[in-house]
Amino acid sequence: GESVGLHLPTLSVQEGDNSIINCAYSNSASDYFIWYKQESGKGPQFIIDIRSNMDKRQGQRVTVLLNKTVKHLSLQIAATQPGDSAVYFCAENISFTGTASKLTFGTGTRLQVTL
Amino acid sequence: SAVISQKPSRDICQRGTSLTIQCQVDSQVTMMFWYRQQPGQSLTLIATANQGSEATYESGFVIDKFPISRPNLTFSTLTVSNMSPEDSSIYLCSVGDTNQPQHFGDGTRLSIL
Structure with missing residues (x-):
């Protein structure tokens, strides 16, 4: 198996519940x-x-919330499904005029969906 | 989004040898990036591969250890030189543009014995 996510914080969620990372x-x-x-x-x-x-953006079953005051980002997944089990990373980008875009990744969270 | 293919998908190498990883994109892209993901950890940017000029390396990564080529707008290579067990990682190629989401290949899983 893959070693990604073995040492990351884990969030366990029951199928059908909402997840917040x-x-x-x-x-x-x-x-x-x-x-x-x-x-x-x-x-x-x-x-x-x-x-x-922006402070909120919605997609299909997912919502991202941004709180710049406390430098916090969250991902909400509605009606979590077994296929949502994975490691989730946030990434931040600083735009510099004339230079390449650079992403800095967070530490990651492993989402485990239980039946 | 662009389709990104990396070769090889995995390899097991002897210490002291070098391996070149290829990244091919199905469309022309402005920016290509190389990341390292050590076991159980997050992604760390190694360098930005610039077409027609030398790559831009991040702190802690040097050209002698990780030489990069970018001969055109659809292809790049990363070489991991003089490998040691500490180089065992997943190496990932991504493509993108300023203020656009980067898209990733599936990575090369490298183990050094």
Whole structure:
């Protein structure tokens, strides 16, 4: 099996319940944030993003909340399904004019969906 | 989004040898990046692969250890040189643009004996 997520904090959620995954980011100058999902043996998969001029954005079954005051980001997954089991990473980006975009990843949370 | 293919998907290598990882994208992209993901940990950016110029390395990563090529807008390679067991990791290629989400390949799982 894959070693990704073995040493990460784990959130256990029952199928059908809502999941909330939290992330504290480090740089107050970050202006763009992304959530990724990483399944065993795969690369990170884009879920949803949010810019710093917003505090909430919704997708299909997912919502991202951004609180710039306390530098906190959360991902809410509605009606969690077994296929949501994975490691979730937040990433922050600082835009610098004329330079490449750089992502800094959070430590990750493993979501375990129980039946 | 772009389809990103990495080769090899996994390898087991002897210490002291070098391995070149390839990243191929199905469309032209401005930016390509290389990350390392050590077992059970998050992703760390190694470098940004710039087309037509030398790669831009992050703190803690040097060109002699991780030489990178970017000959065109759809292809890049990362070489892990003079490997030691500490280099055992997943190496990931991503593509993207400023203020756009980066998209990742499935990575190369490297074990050094």
